[in-house]
Structure formats: C-alpha cells, structure tokens
Amino acid sequence: MKFELTRRDWLAGSSAVASGLMFSGAANAQEMSDFTAFGEPVTPDNPIRMTNNENPYGINPKAMTAIIESYKRAHTYNFGARREMIQVIAKMENLPEECIAVGAGSGEYLVATGALCGITGGNIVAPFPTFGGILRSARNFGAEIITVPVKEDMTIDMDGMRNAVNDQTTCIYFCNPNNPIPSIIDKNDLEAFCLEFSKKAMIVIDEAYYEYVRDDNFSTMAHLVKDNPNIVILRTASKIHAFANVRVGFAFAHPETMEKLMMFRSGTASYPSLMGAIASYQDPEYQKFVVDKNYESLEIMYKMFEELGMRYVKAHANFVYAHAGRPATEVRDKLRENGVLIGRAYEPFPEWIRISTAKPEETEYLVKIYKREFG
Numbered sequence: 001m002k003f004e005l006t007r008r009d010w011l012a013g014s015s016a017v018a019s020g021l022m023f024s025g026a027a028n029a030q031e032m033s034d035f036t037a038f039g040e041p042v043t044p045d046n047p048i049r050m051t052n053n054e055n056p057y058g059i060n061p062k063a064m065t066a067i068i069e070s071y072k073r074a075h076t077y078n079f080g081a082r083r084e085m086i087q088v089i090a091k092m093e094n095l096p097e098e099c100i101a102v103g104a105g106s107g108e109y110l111v112a113t114g115a116l117c118g119i120t121g122g123n124i125v126a127p128f129p130t131f132g133g134i135l136r137s138a139r140n141f142g143a144e145i146i147t148v149p150v151k152e153d154m155t156i157d158m159d160g161m162r163n164a165v166n167d168q169t170t171c172i173y174f175c176n177p178n179n180p181i182p183s184i185i186d187k188n189d190l191e192a193f194c195l196e197f198s199k200k201a202m203i204v205i206d207e208a209y210y211e212y213v214r215d216d217n218f219s220t221m222a223h224l225v226k227d228n229p230n231i232v233i234l235r236t237a238s239k240i241h242a243f244a245n246v247r248v249g250f251a252f253a254h255p256e257t258m259e260k261l262m263m264f265r266s267g268t269a270s271y272p273s274l275m276g277a278i279a280s281y282q283d284p285e286y287q288k289f290v291v292d293k294n295y296e297s298l299e300i301m302y303k304m305f306e307e308l309g310m311r312y313v314k315a316h317a318n319f320v321y322a323h324a325g326r327p328a329t330e331v332r333d334k335l336r337e338n339g340v341l342i343g344r345a346y347e348p349f350p351e352w353i354r355i356s357t358a359k360p361e362e363t364e365y366l367v368k369i370y371k372r373e374f375g
Ligand SMILES: Cc1ncc(COP(=O)(O)O)c(C=O)c1O
Pocket: 052, 053, 104, 105, 106, 107, 108, 131, 133, 175, 179, 206, 208, 209, 235, 236, 237, 238, 244, 248, 249
C-alpha cells in the first residue's frame, strides 16, 4: 500500500498542474496540449527531454528524503558514508569492498582509466561509434585511438576488435550496452575476449545502462575483477537512479589496479549524494518501475518505426537508435521546434537518430509530432 502511494507520486508529475497554465514561446505552441515530466506545458523553451538518456521519473522519493535529511550533517567531512555506500554495492555485486571505488559519477573513472592507459603512449582500441569519455582522456594523455566500425547489424564487431589489438595497445574499451547504439555483446563472447585479451591490455567495460538489460545473452563482467588486475568495470547512478546531476558512480577493479586509478581521479561524491544513492540502490521496486516504464516507451517507439517502415536497433537501454532516412540534424531541429529534444547526430551515421525514452505519455507526444512532420 505504501508503494502504491509512492508510485502515484511518480506518476503525478505529468498531470497534476495541468490546469490553469498558459502556453508561451513558439508560434505553434497553441496546438501543444501535452506536458513534460515536470508537469509543465510542452514548448520549445520547455521541451520533453529525450536527448541525454536521463530517467524521466526523477530521483526515487526515498532517496530525495535521504538527501534532504543529510544536509543536517553536510557540514562535516563524513567519510563514513563512502564506506557505507561501498558496503551496499559489495553485497549487491558479491565483490570484496577493496574492489570497489565510488566517485562523483562514472565520468570521473572514464577520465582516470583513459589517463592510466594513455600516459604510457600506445593506443586504445574501441568500437565506432561508442561513448567518447575514455577516448578523449586517453588521447589527452598521449594515446592513439584505434576505432573498429560496428557491423552491418549495428552490433560491436568482436572479431574486428580482436584484429585491431596490436603490441602497442594499452587499453580496450567496451560500452555494454553500447551508446549511441543500444546493442549488447554476447556474454560468452565477451568473457572469452576478456580472459584472452586482458593478458595484453587493460579492458574497460562501461556498464552505465546495465540495469536496463532484460536479455539472457547479456551479463556483467564484474565477477572478473577479483582475480584479474587488467579488467575495470564502470557503473553509474546517473541513469536508472536518476542521479545525472547528483553525481555518483563506481569503478570495480582489482585492488592493485585501484591503487593506480586513484592517482588520476579528480573528485569525490558528496555526503548528500552518497546518502541518496545508499537509499536508491536499496530500493529495487523503484528500479523495476523505471525499467518497466522504459520498455513501455520503447514499444511505443518501435510501433511507430514499424508503421513508418524505419529500420531500428532493438534497445537494451533507455534509448533507441533508428534510421530516419534524412539528416538527423533536420529531424532534431524540427522536433525541437515542436518541444521535443532528441540526441545529436553521431558519426558515422548522419541519418540515424538517437532518442532517449521519456514517460510513455510523453513518448506518445513524440510519436504524434514525428508522424505529422515525417510520416
Ligand atoms: C556510456 C556512458 N558512460 C558514462 C556516462 C556518464 O555517466 P556519469 O554521469 O556517471 O558521469 C554516460 C552518460 O551519458 C554514458 O552514456
């Protein structure tokens, strides 16, 4: 019963303040009768956010309460919270505490791993396209970047990755599920790759969208770090936990590797953000709610793609990747005019669009506009 109340709170956002609000801004704002995740009318200045793979339901109310409460003690250097956070994750992941580091988002550890691998020169091998954080860092610290194009079916080319590794390779990066293409790597293939290639280079697997996957062919590789100093796994609270601007993320690595990574990390998660994350990670019900809604929104978009005869990649995360058949920039601009923000164009596919999931009712709005403009 308690959960039902909380759930209603999450759902309230899109309709509670609907009446009495005036439209403003764009010429065509009058025809928009829909509301964003914040319960405000959709306009170009106040768009539905389907651009940065965020969680449209926001922070779990239990986490929000924990964050607000934590401010009573936020004047202290409370290092105990970091330990408590690590204990929660250690239990969930069945990992020793010394294999876990917490920071201000996983971006911090993408920079640190990129630096660790790049500082010795050599090269980093990564699929193309993929998430750029570690690549920028490795390049800044002196590494060459070797990219391996995805296959025709838009999945990561594992044989291509094998062939691209050479004697100078210091790091191999996978984003699994990948981004901007929400594909996954077969778990047996990835594990075999890790066991073989970790003898040659550091393997970094970014599992930012891990919690969204519902496919038996996928598995985390977190279990490998206990015995293997050349494997690093990254996770974030930014996605399923909606902590994008609260900032909590994790690295899982062998203690030996952790010591090296610590030389390059920059920030730390604050006491309020840790207290929020401790509450959020221990509430699987909220996470299930978010994932269920995500798949509802995905289905709404798939239906549209099929009706419009658009090719798309089946998503294992909170975003879709679809062939618009026209420049992605044109689609993006037109949708923005109508109060919907979608992802930018990603090389090397200028006619493919990445759209993050929003609430199902917001996604219905996107469908209405997309069909009207491009159907
Ligand atoms: C694959 C991937 N890794 C990492 C991040 C950054 O996460 P954080 O907010 O934890 O720095 C993102 C953000 O979009 C992402 O898509």
